[in-house]
Amino acid sequence: MGESAVGEASPLVTDPFDAVPGLAPLRAAAWDQDWAATRAFFEETPDTEADGVSFAAVLLAGVERSEWFLEKAVRERPDDPLPRTLLAERYIHLGWRARGRGPGADLSWDQAEQFQDWLRKAELLLIEVCAREPAYVPAWTARLATARGLTLGQSEARRRYDRLAEHDPHHVLAQSRLLQQLCPKWGGSWEAAHGFAQECASAAPEGSRAGVLVAEAHLEHCAELDGAQAGEYLRDVSVRDELRRAARASVLHPGHRRGWAWTDSHSTFALAFSLGGHPGDAARHFTALGDTVSESFWRNVPDWKTRFTEFRTAASATL
Structure with missing residues (x-):
């Protein structure tokens, strides 16, 4: 069970980029601010990863300063849904980080304002993507997170999930995000x-x-x-x-x-x-x-x- 040679437990590996070797090239591309390598990673996502693009997008969103090269990619490729969706996931990550993990009633005015600002920026990007490419599942997956954070309600969250499920009925990350919305703390049961x-x-x-x-x-x-x-x-x-x-x-x-x-x-x-x-x-x-x-x-x-x-x-x- 992971014991070292001297009998002490090995350190826990908590970073998914370290736990899953196949993800390492994505982190390297983000560290290098390399859009070409980032795009290549997503284009080469194996077919076995049914919701792999969305899962990897969430991981990329946690890489510090990744918004720098993603914003540049959005400017240079205004019609490409991938950089917009990746940047939106980064903004979502920054929003939830600004919010913190406590209950909504405990948020300061500044926390709540930053949270909403980041999510509104993400939502604007995603609206454009879904308008141009309504079958683009990663964007709908991201919009489940913005729907919850912007308190758009159960009906709107379900509408977004249903649009996604038309194209991918077994997208587990999207289902996990809707599941959060369906919990009582977000207005569900x-x-x-x-x-x-x-x-x-x-x-x-x-x-x-x-x-x-x-x-x-x-x-x-x-x-x-x-x-x-x-x-x-x-x-x-x-x-x-x-x-x-x-x-x-x-x-x-x-x-x-x-x-x-x-x-x-x-x-x-x-x-x-x-x-x-x-x-x-x-x-x-x-x-x-x-x-x-x-x-x-x-x-x-x-x-x-x-x-x-x-x-x-x-x-x-x-x-």
């Missing part, structure tokens, strides 16, 4: 959130990573509960069984092929099973992860790196 997650997982081909949506919905639900309720929620047998079915049909299915988001998927299942007190179920996900982990849901856990190591040790004891 748990019935809607869980129902959508189950609907997507059931409709997806076996071996798809879409089963992770079920785990995402349960983790979001657990996070909204207090005290003993939160502790018991993921321990519920019906929740455990839903997670088991979702994992078996997706990342644990014999037909599953690892894509760029594989650390996200296994990390989410590992956390859900671990918090629910099911180390035996978590074990296969920890085995797949080794020393890699996605922070997406784990960072919500206090002292999460220590907890990850503790949960992984408990899981390994069941093997």
Whole structure:
């Protein structure tokens, strides 16, 4: 389980660019401010990456100062949807970073203003893309994030997702973004959130990573509960069984092929099973992860790196 030669645990690999070698050229291109290399990366995205362009766009958005060369690419290629969409994802990233992770009621005026400004800039770019190329799925995926941040409501978010699903009905990143919108904290309901997650997982081909949506919905639900309720929620047998079915049909299915988001998927299942007190179920996900982990849901856990190591040790004891 990732032990070093001297018996100490190896450092956790949290950067997806390091965890997934196939993504490394994208980071190098961004560091070099190299648009040609960036475009080549996206043009060569393998067919096995159903939502790979959107996933990689989100990762690129987290590279510092990437807006510099993306803004230049937009100016030089005004009719090309790719640079506009990548720049919009960068603006979305900057907006959510300015907002912070706290509840909306706790935002300062300055935080809220910066957040809205960045998202409005992103939305303007994406409106142009979708008007010119209404079948361009990565732009609709980005517009699910702006719809939520600009509080455009459930109906508008669903309209955008439906437009996207006309062209890609199993786009997991887009489904994950709509799932967030369907949670009560963004005006939805748990019935809607869980129902959508189950609907997507059931409709997806076996071996798809879409089963992770079920785990995402349960983790979001657990996070909204207090005290003993939160502790018991993921321990519920019906929740455990839903997670088991979702994992078996997706990342644990014999037909599953690892894509760029594989650390996200296994990390989410590992956390859900671990918090629910099911180390035996978590074990296969920890085995797949080794020393890699996605922070997406784990960072919500206090002292999460220590907890990850503790949960992984408990899981390994069941093997």
